[in-house]
Amino acid sequence: MTVAVVVFPGTNCEHDVVSAIQRLGGEAEVVWHRKTDLSAYEGVILPGGFAHGDALRTGAIARFSPIMSEVSRVADAGLPVLGICNGFQILCEAGLLPGALIANRDLAFICRFIEVEVVDTDTVLTNAAEPGQRLRIPLNSYEGNWVDPSGTGRVVAKYTEDPNGSQHAAAAIANERGNVVGIMPHPERATDDILGSEDGMVLLQSFINVLVPA
Amino acid sequence: MKVRVEVTRRPEIADPQGTTIQRALHDLDYPSVTSVRVDKVFHLEVDGDSVDQVRSQVVAMCREVLANPVLEDFEIEVTP
Numbered sequence: 227m228t229v230a231v232v233v234f235p236g237t238n239c240e241h242d243v244v245s246a247i248q249r250l251g252g253e254a255e256v257v258w259h260r261k262t263d264l265s266a267y268e269g270v271i272l273p274g275g276f277a278h279g280d281a282l283r284t285g286a287i288a289r290f291s292p293i294m295s296e297v298s299r300v301a302d303a304g305l306p307v308l309g310i311c312n313g314f315q316i317l318c319e320a321g322l323l324p325g326a327l328i329a330n331r332d333l334a335f336i337c338r339f340i341e342v343e344v345v346d347t348d349t350v351l352t353n354a355a356e357p358g359q360r361l362r363i364p365l366n367s368y369e370g371n372w373v374d375p376s377g378t379g380r381v382v383a384k385y386t387e388d389p390n391g392s393q394h395a396a397a398a399i400a401n402e403r404g405n406v407v408g409i410m411p412h413p414e415r416a417t418d419d420i421l422g423s424e425d426g427m428v429l430l431q432s433f434i435n436v437l438v439p440a
Numbered sequence: 441m442k443v444r445v446e447v448t449r450r451p452e453i454a455d456p457q458g459t460t461i462q463r464a465l466h467d468l469d470y471p472s473v474t475s476v477r478v479d480k481v482f483h484l485e486v487d488g489d490s491v492d493q494v495r496s497q498v499v500a501m502c503r504e505v506l507a508n509p510v511l512e513d514f515e516i517e518v519t520p
Binding site: 282283287318319325328330331332333373374376 | 450452453454455456457460505506508510511
């Protein structure tokens, strides 16, 4: 059971994600954004970075990469799809998650550990976590301020402080079905003591838990 | 034809950049500034037979990619 970790020009967290999935006993492969078939994979992760240099808006060009129609198909089929940081922005631009991400309230690029609280454990990112569980994970973003005029976004985890102005202090949100999740902080960077925290493990473990053979 | 597309963030959506610039203008002793919004302007050159045809093409481009319908509106000016 293998997770596709999609790489766009400018993505830069793919190896961290692959390594974290492998540490948890899962299998993951880097997949180029021009690929048009994901049928060999049981889940998809869009990792962080600066896809297409963030031209126009974060995620706005990546959304039209050839692989994205396949990501939509996989999401519609109910397979787990996770966007981390820039991947979250891409999922919003693609309409697979509600809302959009704009510049942080204080216009600062935030790069530090923050704490999030899990508020919904019925998603592909949180099924192994306890409700109310607090996790220390690095945040590393400029456009991390989630706005959702539709009011339909389902908050999965929220910041225990308010670092960036995100609506409902949301750090992670899901679609209605809970199989597509976007998270702004980086769980893959909190998967080893040497990185300063292992709190991201429970999130990626949740993702691995729901993989079923294709 | 030359086409000017202005993409504006809807008034109810925060514009952190505008807020920061407004604060700076107040610091520079321009207290009369009551609002700043930063928007985008695109200058396109588009081949086409009529203004209406070009306009409808650019409307489609705005809906598809140039504007984010979640946050933004757009205005188009076509100069033949």
